[in-house]
Amino acid sequence: MNWILVPQQLVNGLMYGGTLALIALGIVLIYKSSEVFNFAYGHMLMLGAFLTWWFAGGARTGNEPISLPLGWAIVAAVLVSVLLGFLIERLALRPMAGQPLLAIVLMTLGLSQIFEGSVNLLFGVTPKGNFPSPFSPSDAYTIPVPPVDGESIVFLDRIQIGHTRLATFVVAVVAAAIFMLFFQYTKIGLAMRATSENHELARSLGIKVPRIFALSWAIAGITATLGGVLLATLSGVSVNLAAVALVAFPAILLGGLESFPGAIIGGLLVGLATEIVKAATVVEVRNSADIAPYVLLLIFLLLRPEGIFGRHRIERI
Amino acid sequence: MLKINNIEVVYSNVILVLRGVSLEVPGGQIVSLLGANGAGKSTTLKAISGLLRAQLGEVTRGTIEFDGQRIDKLSAEEIVRLGIVQVLEGRPLFSHLTVEENLRAGALFRSASESSIKHDLDEVYHFFPRLQGLRHRTSGYLSGGEQQMTVIGRALMAKPRLMLLDEPSLGLAPLLVQDIFNIIKRINEESGVSILLVEQNARVALKTAAYAYVMETGRVVLDGPASQLAENADIKEFYLGLTHLGERKSYRDVKHYKRRKRWLG
Ligand SMILES: Nc1ncnc2c1ncn2[C@@H]1O[C@H](COP(=O)(O)OP(=O)(O)OP(=O)(O)O)[C@@H](O)[C@H]1O
Ligand SMILES: [Mg+2]
Numbered sequence: 001m002n003w004i005l006v007p008q009q010l011v012n013g014l015m016y017g018g019t020l021a022l023i024a025l026g027i028v029l030i031y032k033s034s035e036v037f038n039f040a041y042g043h044m045l046m047l048g049a050f051l052t053w054w055f056a057g058g059a060r061t062g063n064e065p066i067s068l069p070l071g072w073a074i075v076a077a078v079l080v081s082v083l084l085g086f087l088i089e090r091l092a093l094r095p096m097a098g099q100p101l102l103a104i105v106l107m108t109l110g111l112s113q114i115f116e117g118s119v120n121l122l123f124g125v126t127p128k129g130n131f132p133s134p135f136s137p138s139d140a141y142t143i144p145v146p147p148v149d150g151e152s153i154v155f156l157d158r159i160q161i162g163h164t165r166l167a168t169f170v171v172a173v174v175a176a177a178i179f180m181l182f183f184q185y186t187k188i189g190l191a192m193r194a195t196s197e198n199h200e201l202a203r204s205l206g207i208k209v210p211r212i213f214a215l216s217w218a219i220a221g222i223t224a225t226l227g228g229v230l231l232a233t234l235s236g237v238s239v240n241l242a243a244v245a246l247v248a249f250p251a252i253l254l255g256g257l258e259s260f261p262g263a264i265i266g267g268l269l270v271g272l273a274t275e276i277v278k279a280a281t282v283v284e285v286r287n288s289a290d291i292a293p294y295v296l297l298l299i300f301l302l303l304r305p306e307g308i309f310g311r312h313r314i315e316r317i
Numbered sequence: 318m319l320k321i322n323n324i325e326v327v328y329s330n331v332i333l334v335l336r337g338v339s340l341e342v343p344g345g346q347i348v349s350l351l352g353a354n355g356a357g358k359s360t361t362l363k364a365i366s367g368l369l370r371a372q373l374g375e376v377t378r379g380t381i382e383f384d385g386q387r388i389d390k391l392s393a394e395e396i397v398r399l400g401i402v403q404v405l406e407g408r409p410l411f412s413h414l415t416v417e418e419n420l421r422a423g424a425l426f427r428s429a430s431e432s433s434i435k436h437d438l439d440e441v442y443h444f445f446p447r448l449q450g451l452r453h454r455t456s457g458y459l460s461g462g463e464q465q466m467t468v469i470g471r472a473l474m475a476k477p478r479l480m481l482l483d484e485p486s487l488g489l490a491p492l493l494v495q496d497i498f499n500i501i502k503r504i505n506e507e508s509g510v511s512i513l514l515v516e517q518n519a520r521v522a523l524k525t526a527a528y529a530y531v532m533e534t535g536r537v538v539l540d541g542p543a544s545q546l547a548e549n550a551d552i553k554e555f556y557l558g559l560t561h562l563g564e565r566k567s568y569r570d571v572k573h574y575k576r577r578k579r580w581l582g
Contacts, residue, residue, distance in 0.1 A: 190422060191425050193411070193413075194411045194418075194422045197411040197413060198411060200371055201409050203368065203394070204393065204397070204403050205397065205422055205475065206393075206397030207426060208426075
């Protein structure tokens with residue numbers, strides 16, 4: 001281990017983990033409310049990033065009418081994603097109510113292919129490097145590290161935090177906090193938590209269960225778009241974003257599928273694991289940072305199969 | 318208030334479960350529906366509340382009227398909004414939510430203001446003082462009696478005019494059953510809620526209700542004022558487990574009785 005790099009990588013990991021945590025929340029939300037594991041989520045995220053890029057005028061060849069400031073472009077993309085979330089639930093999933101769960105999950109896989117095809121058709125297959133960012137990549141805060149032990153930390157006297165990274169982290173944290181507060185303290189949040197436990201019971205209390213499903217898809221559209229924007233800010237827009245979002249899966253499994261706090265902790269852990277591995281001295285290990293989340297998941301699930309916050313069913317007899 | 322006319326219910330298009338059930342719940346009254354396992358009591362309640370459809374059940378004949386309006390074609394969500402709420406069998410809770418969150422969940426569809434919800438919560442705590450101290454507990458860890466109270470309280474939060482109760486005595490100690498039924502009676506008297514009470518515990522049910530129906534394999538086989546049914550020999554023998562001497566009958570005798578009845582019927 002290259003110890004002098006560790007503090008810097010910890011910070012990077014935390015920043016990256018924040019974005020993963022936000023992304024993971026959206027998958028957990030849909031899983032909780034309808035028990036559907038949404039394999040189209042990575043593509044929803046990618047689509048959200050493309051929409052933002054397009055609304056911000058990224059595709060401009062000179063005559064497109066739309067070129068919004070980044071903030072408004074994000075708002076516009078979020079609105080489209082929310083609408084899309086409602087439509088997916090209404091047109092693709094509701095007609096499948098009562099079908100086996102596997103069929104519905106396969107439907108989400110089908111949707112992901114439709115999204116990928118549409119994006120390729122609409123925006124072309126080449127990655128876009130011009131995702132609008134308010135920060136220049138070289139802007140960074142520098143935190144001086146006081147020498148702890150004159151010898152070992154001699155090379156590292158500061159940690160750098162890029163403005164972009166910091167901004168993505170702050171946005172992710174704020175969005176995740178709003179998300180959690182919404183669930184804990186609003187009526188709709190309560191209706192969603194209730195529905196996630198027992199559909200028939202919720203229906204017997206007059207809660208419109210299909211509407212709750214639709215709403216969870218719409219909210220997942222918001223987290224996906226925000227997550228997409230954050231990832232695109234760091235690495236540009238391309239169809240590959242959908243694959244990058246796959247790292248949210250081990251994050252969720254680590255946290256335990258049905259838990260929001262679990263998704264957040266899982267996201268942070270995966271972020272940290274990925275970045276810390278990059279501080280390894282052995283080059284092969286360093287280059288395998290991408291599989292670090294899965295190795296972590298493998299070890300973890302052997303020890304605790306239900307995840308960190310996995311719920312045991314409460315049973316009283 | 319509630320009028321069921323000769324309904325037939327079929328599950329999954331093939332399983333005929335109710336074969337012509339008629340019953341009536343007059344406004345402000347407690348009416349009891351008795352019957353053995355599998356007689357179709359829960360099915361009857363779900364036919365009223367509209368929850369049948371989620372289980373692939375369907376009312377294929379007959380009508381259900383509430384205040385003169387036909388409701389057998391309405392969805393569960395619409396029926397709750399008319400003022401009919403069903404308390405499902407087995408006192409199901411949102412077990413990861415607290416007691417108070419469970420209660421609030423009962424009022425979600427009403428879009429009532431926070432102050433009126435607070436007021437309604439107080440009313441529930443008035444009927445179930447024990448719940449007040451438990452309001453922030455995770456409901457899944459409550460005792461059976463406390464769970465039953467929460468479930469009835471949650472139904473009250475819907476401000477119903479008709480409450481459908483499915484076996485509230487299930488698995489509770491006799492003393493607690495008495496408590497719960499006393500409260501059910503008080504809810505009926507003080508809040509004016511009509512109640513259709515499904516029970517296997519005929520003894521308590523007949524003491525609480527004004528009128529009762531007895532079901533057997535999808536049909537109503539007997540009905541009358543509760544006091545009268547409590548005197549009826551068949552009821553005494555079969556459902557109350559008493560012989561004419563007032564002794565408890567053994568399970569074997571009851572089984573024999575059942576078999577004999579099947580042969581004769
Ligand atoms: N969803 C369903 N699909 C098919 N058959 C069903 C369904 N629900 C109930 N039944 C059948 O309908 C019959 C009546 O069931 P129901 O639950 O109404 O009886 P019950 O009188 O409430 O009995 P218990 O006292 O045991 O609760 C039973 O034979 C049952 O197997
Ligand atoms: Mg039943």
